[in-house]
Amino acid sequence: MDELQRFLKFLEFIGYDEVKVDRGVTMVKNRKESNPIEELEKLKEEVLKCCKCRLCKTRTNVVFGEGDLTTNLMFVGEAPGEQEDLQGRPFVGRAGQLLTRFLNLYGVSRDKVYITNIVKCRPPNNRNPAPDEIQACYPYLEKQIEFIKPKVILCLGAFAARTILNLPEKTSISKIRGKEQKLGNVIVIPTFHPAYLLRNRKGEPEFQKDLELALRLAGFIK
Ligand code: URA
Ligand code: SF4
Secondary structure, X not given: OHHHHHHHHHHHHOOEEEEEEEOOEEEEEEOOOOOHHHXXXXXXXXXXXXXXXXXXXXOOOOOOOEEOOOOOEEEEEOXXXXXXXXXXXXXXXXXXXXXXXXXXXXXXXHHHOEEEEOOOOOOHHHOOOOHHHHHHHHHHHHHHHHHHXXXXXXXXXXXHHHHHHOOOOOOOHHHHOOOOEEEOOEEEEEEOOHHHHHHOHHHHHHHHHHHHHHHHHOOOOO
């Protein structure tokens, strides 16, 4: 017993947090190993207080992002709109409802994916985010990608695609949509923004094709 206690203390000393004995199997968890869920929670707390760019002065709520932290599929939009700013949640306005409907069409509910934006605070009157705002905010998305480790990122609209893939400012979304790209180990697929579809219904078949590709590569559909 003494020896066991000393061994447990030794384990604790070198960084093991818990030792569980379950039907003869000893399982140990190392507290020094970073836990992505905790890291993401810490990051969220930091971002909710962020004032690294001018958008913090006009926002109502920071929209950090939400969804399944263990998902294979991440959606990245541009910036929060009015509803998102009021509720502190991404894609909950009309464009978001359209996105949710498209997901449901494939039997996938919103909470099985992760949804966020390039910029976490609403630009006044929904203007485009400025380059310095994107630059200030982008490191948060990089950390979200690092912690969540999605297999696939579907970029919703030109801003997301250009920023994530580091493409020239004028790159047209219709030229790059639907083409798989790589960001490290992550497959990145640019597509139309759902807000664009609200104005241009004829873009829907292409959007659906890109969404299907993303869902397939992420293992949601065959
Ligand atoms: N448009 C976006 O790009 N993001 C949202 O969260 C809502 C609308
Ligand atoms: Fe901070 Fe991003 Fe909000 Fe700017 S947009 S204040 S960088 S969280």
